[in-house]
Amino acid sequence: MRAAWDEVYWLFGCSLIAEEARLYAEAGTDPDHPWRPHRVVERVEEARDAISLVLEPVDGHILPHRTGQYVAVAVDLPDGTRQPRQYTISSASGSAALRVTVKRVRGSDGAPDGQVSTWLHENAHVGTVLDVSQPAGDLLLDDSDDALVLISAGIGITPVAAIVDDLAQRRPDRPVHLFHVDREPETHALVADVRDRAQRLNDVRALTWYSASEAEGSAVRSGRMDLADVELPQTARVFLCGPLPFMQAIRGALVARGIAPERIEYEVFGPDRWARQPKSGAA
Template identity: 50%
Template sequence: MLSLESAPVIRATLPVVSEALDEITARFYGTMFAERPELLDGLFNRGNQASGEQRKALAGSIAAFAQALLADPETRPDALLSRIAHKHAALGVTEDQYSIVHKYLFRAIGEVLGDAVTAEVASAWDEVYWLMAGALVAQEARLYQEAEVDPRHPWRQWTVVERREETPDVASFLLRPADDGPPPAARAGQYVSVRALMPDGTHQTRQYSLSNALGDRLRRITVKRVASVAGAPEGEVSHQLHRTVRAGGELTLSAPFGDVVLDDTDTPLVLVSAGIGCTPMVAMLEHLAATGSARPVRVVHADRAPADHALRADTRRLVAQLPEARAEFWYEQDAAEEAGARTGLMDLDGLDLPADADVYLCGALPFMRAVRAQLLQAGVPARRIRYEVFGPDLWLAHAEGCDARPPGSRKQAPRTSRSVGPGPFTASCSSRTRSG
């Protein structure tokens, strides 16, 4: 609850603070890592730091949280923070780290805004920060308790039972607990963090969706090797896993987290994905098949070519097992190689999707923006559309009060990468893009 004294101060200063947030967060991260370099060892994503995506997501989360408080000062916008809390739990973020962030963030605010930060302004924004931090700490404590995870020791060793090459750039790793204990509970659509030792001796952590059914002792992750594109560096963790992980080796994993999960209802279901965004969708299909679901399901996927479509055979097999399931595939190239596939970019016109369906999206942000626009135009309510972002979430469109109109053009290529993992204190409305 934002106090009556702070609300008008936040309302008056939010435009100025928002305009300076990119500079503030850039200075914040630069100073914090210079003085606390150990935080780059496993907790923060170096790829997202280099690209600037992490600071943009942090700025967006602060602005969105402040806007939500102003819209309803009597409540805490916990739903807005759910994705962040799940991400933090998957990284082992602890309560004391919020004090570290506070120290460097408010130092950066003072340095950037100077004399504009009066005692009254500092007090009001301090209140916003601790309201946000307190809500996250409470949610994360609940998540740790439910997962039976000690945040000081969130990691567990898993043995690689099998490595399977799905496409030239995608590999699946079938895993079992190295201690032969039971695997942690999980829900279809969740992800795990993988903590990898890099050649320079530091650790980097990325999140990968569980891509198989969750009823037995084995878990599967499916990893796309992220290439260097348009000057962006290649994905260092995805390349490291592809280079070094073989059957018989081990991986260090977190417990499963993530709030974009399959609900067990009879509502019609539409699963829309592009590229490696298919991974949580395949897990959902496996769950439906394993439970004998008769739920109506439409699987809609776009990719560059059939040869690049990871888990394509699994998708076909699972759809065939479900009595009320159908699949539609779009390929930019070589569509004739896949029976019934369509050529070009995804177009939902004419698919006759049920307006009462629960819709799950996963893919690159331009793809999801375009698809969401098509779904809304087709009459699917926004509340029924859920999405998973691989990387820092720079799309705030689904939050109440922040519906930035996405570009509806279908000229944006439906491609995505699935090496994932933002650092903590970053994602404002969602979860994990090209971070590798």
């Protein structure tokens, strides 16, 4: 029995090694040197404590990516440590450069500030060279005709921005529902970018909630996101991105309204401690 399990593990390990090699080959990356230098060619102040960095490879070789993927960015901190962090590519595939949007993490209740996000906000300017990994991630935009429901909170808007950018270029006819919640307009990153590209879509419905400010306009509401009275197509594909408690609550609400669990995708950066398909639809 032990020999049989050894064979299973060996075959599984070989499969993973082969898949890793394939990904490195597709990206033109040396597996012994997975980090590739990218230069910041543009920096945009998106919102309070949120910036976008447009990155181009120093060697001119573009990293191919699919809409919805992320990259890791590694920086050398003042204490001598080297720290990587993952950031969604907030622009569509096919562009000559990668755009990442970084929220500055400020510590509270005794927790320290985010080391890498703080470093990037203070040091990443046009001309700065950063080490960037090959793109990865499986929260990918498909090419079906199903309606899309894109639900985000805070900096979770980054994959939504990439998806809307892609649809505006390739599939403006695909029905899209955009739901986002933020603290206030001043913290709402990429809002102008998403609105501009959404205007190019033929069938789009958008609604925003601000939890700490008064609402203005028919498409803006105050308080927490509430989808109870919002029209939702039962056969839509749903993308969730935001803090884990937010996604758990929204997923529970969607399942309660009849959206099949397998049609709900989500993105968690770091260890995923939430099962892909919880036993019940409750948050």
